[in-house]
Amino acid sequence: MNARVVVAMSGGVDSSVAAALLKEQGYEVIGMMLRLWTEPGRETANRCCTPEAMALARRVASQLEIPFYVVDAKDAFAEQVVTYFINEYMRGVTPNPCMICNRHIRWEFLLNRALSLGAEFMATGHYACLERDAQGRAHLFRANDQHKDQSYVLHALDPSQLDRALFPIGELTKSEVRQKAAELNLPVAHARESQDLCFLAGTRYEDFLKRNAPNTASPGAILDSYGNLLGQHAGLPFYTIGQRKGLGISSAEPLYVLEKDIASNTLRVGPADDLGCHTLTASEMNWLQPAPVQPFRALVKTRYTAPPRPATVSPDGPNRFIATFDDAVRDITPGQAAVIYLSDEVLGGGIIETQVAPAAARRRVNLLNNR
C-alpha cells in the first residue's frame, strides 16, 4: 500500500498541481481545505475559502479522483491568528499573520487532522524545497523560482512539522506549474492572485482594526529626530517603518517613518539618510538546524518581499540573535521575521525586536542632548 499524503488545497493552481504531482508519483492522496475565520457577515469574501475557491478545489479533487474534505478551523484561526494580529499592533509592532497561520493552523491544526487520518506526510503548494539527509532530518531550501520563493514563511515550522512536510512544486517555476495545470486540464481560477490578508476579506487592515480593536489606535505626535513636533498621526498601527506617503506633513526633504514609540505614542520621522539600520535583534528564535554558538556569516531576509542580505549573525543564547548587515537596510520592521539562510538553506529565524538606530540619527540625538 502506498503512503498516504494529505494535500492542503486552496482551489489555486499551486496546491492543485501539488496534488496532481503526488498522485502521479503514486501516493494515496487526500485533499483537505481549511475553512478560516472571517468577520461575521463577510464570510464569502475571505479569499482563502470563498465558495468559488471551495468549488474549484472540489472540482480538482474529483478530477484527480481523490477524497476531499473541508476542515473547519474558524475558532482556532480566530484564537491564534486574529488575536495575535491585534495584539502585535497593540504592542506597536507589525504582525506577520501568514507566518502564524502556517505555524499554528496549517502545520498544527491541519497537520494533526492529516496525521489522524493516517497520513504520513502533509503537502502544500508552497514554493520551497526540502531535502532529507542520511539521518532523515529535513532541510528547507529556497525555491528554484526565486521570485515565488516562500521559504521565508516556512522558517517558523517546528523541525518535527518539517519532517512531515512535502512541497511538490518547490522545484518548479510558476510558469511550469501553470503549464502542468494546463496539460492536466485542471480547472484553475483566472482571477489575479491577491497578496492581501485573507481574513480582511478585501477591506483595509486599518478599518479592520478600527472595527475589531477600537482601542489599539489613538492619535499622537509626529516628531523628528531633534524632537520637533511636525504634526499628528492617526494611530501608530496605521504606519510602517520606511513609509513615506500618507504622513500628512510637509517638509523640504522627503520624510520617512523611522520608529514607532508605543510608550509615548509618538511617531519618529526623518530623512532617507536616517532610515537605514545595520543591526537588528531578534527573539522567539526557531532553529530548523542545530543552533550555532559562534558568530557566523549568513544571508538574512527581513521581509517576505526583501532579498536575503549578507550579515554576521551572532547567536545570543538559544532563543535570540543579533544580525549585523554589511550594508544598511532601510525597512527593518519590528514584528516581522528575520530569517537566516546559509546559501539557499533556511537555518531558522526569529521575530525582529529592535533595529539599532543608525549612526547619523544617533549623532543628531547626541547633539540634541548636549545642547
Added chain:
Amino acid sequence: MVSDFSSRTYLDYAASTPVDPRVLEKMLPYFTDTFGNPSSTHWYGQRSEAAIEAARRQIADVLCIQPEEILFTSGGSESDNLALRGAAWMTRETRGANQILITPVEHPAVAKTARALAAHHGFQLEYAPVDTFGGTTPQDVEPLLRTSTAVVSIIHGNNEIGTINPVAEIAEVCAASSVLLHTDAVQAAAHLPLNLSKIRADLVSLGGHKLHGPKGIGALFVRRGTPLLPILTGGSQEFGLRAGTSNVPLIVGLAEALAITQAELAQTTGKIMAMRNKLVAEVLEAIPDSILTGHPEARLRNHSSFAFKGVNGSELLMLLDGQGFACSSGSACKTGNPEPSETLLALGLAPEWASGSLRVTLGPQTTDAEIQRFLSVLPGVIETARALESQTA
C-alpha cells in the same frame, strides 16, 4: 493501521441505496425502446402511458389505495413541497385556514417549506411538541388542532434519528377534527409495511432512491377528495396536479422498487435488525459519553444514530471515511461550516453533544463481518476525534 480506500464499507443506506438489479432491468427498455411521450396520441405515446398507468396500479396495490391517488414527482422533497404548499394554499382558498402544524424534527423539505409558507405566504407556523426521542403522539397533536389549521405534517420514520411516529393514530385525531395530515414516509416506506387503508393520512410522500429505486423520482399519495393546488403548472399530466413530461423509466423503477421492498420486508427485517441491535449495544458499551439518539425500540429497523460528547461530526465522518466506512451525521456539512443539528437540539441535547452525531444505517447487503470491523474501528476513531476537538478548544 490505515485501511485501503479500495475496501470500503457503505453504512449510509438512509442517505441513498444502490438500485436493485431487478429494478434496473425493468427500467432499461423505457430509455430506448418505449421512449414515446406518454401524452402523445400515437402508439409510441400509448405504450409509454400504459407503462405509467401500470406503475400507478402496482403502487396502489402495494399501498392498498386507488391508482388515481398516486402522483409522480421528482422525489421526496418535491412530494413534501407539493403536499404542504398545495394543501395550504387550497385550504386557505376554500375555507380560510391559515395555520400549519409540524414538529421540530421534520426533514428540511418539510421544515423549510413550512417556514417559507410562514415567511412569504402569510401562514402561521406552529410546532407540536416532541419527547426526548423525537417522537410525537396523538395526545400532543390533538389540542393544537383548530378549524384554522390548514395542514399538519408529521414525519413517519425520522431520517436523522430513526424514531417512528404513530401516524395511524395521529391521522385519526386529525380526521376527527377535519384537518389534513401529511406524512413524509420516504424513510418509512423502505422499512415498514405501508398500508394506507389503515394509516388514514391524507397526503404521504414517497421517494425512489431510499428503497433501491432510482434517484430523481418520488410519489405523493393524495387521498381522494383532498384539496390540493399544483405547484408546478403547465401541461395536464398527473391529473393536472404536476406538470411536466412523465419520466417513464424512473416511474417504472419506483413502482418496481417499492413493490419488491414491501414484499421482502418480512424476510429481510430479522437479519438487519439483529445486526443493528448488536451495533447499538456494542457502541454504547464500548464508548464512554455516548448515547443513542431517537427511540430505542420504535425506530426504523436499519437505523442507528448516536451522539458523542466533545466530537466534531464532520471530522468524525472524515476519519471514518479514511478507515473506509461511509456514514453520515446530522451536524455534518461538506463546506466545513458545521452547525449543531436542529433535530438533536430539539431533543434537548446540549450543543457539545449535538455537534457530535453519527448515523449508521444498514442495508440488505450489510454483513456481520462489516459490522464487526466497524465496531473494532469506531472506539479508536472517536478517541482520535475527541483528541482533535480538545486541542482546538
